[in-house]
Amino acid sequence: MSKKCQVTNKRANNAYAISHSHIRTKRLQNVNLQNKRIWSKKQSCWIRVCISAKAIKNIAKISI
Structure with a gap:
């Protein structure tokens, strides 16, 4: 796997x-x-992803 945020x-x-x-x-x-x-709300299951720390912060901010 490449070193890239998904x-x-x-x-x-x-x-x-x-x-x-x-x-x-x-x-x-x-x-x-x-x-x-x-x-994942659409698939109603857990998804494993390799993401950057900045993306984690943005996802946390959006979901609140």
Whole structure:
């Protein structure tokens, strides 16, 4: 499975790691992915998804 959010399709971001001597090397900023079970009202069952922490916050805000 790829490192991608199943809800928002967020992926890793390219960035630089800058050392003390200001030498830049490329690195990846990965998404904060969490495995969660979400209750589906349409299917009336639990669904396992791999979603980002930001998506978890948004889902919690919408369902309240």
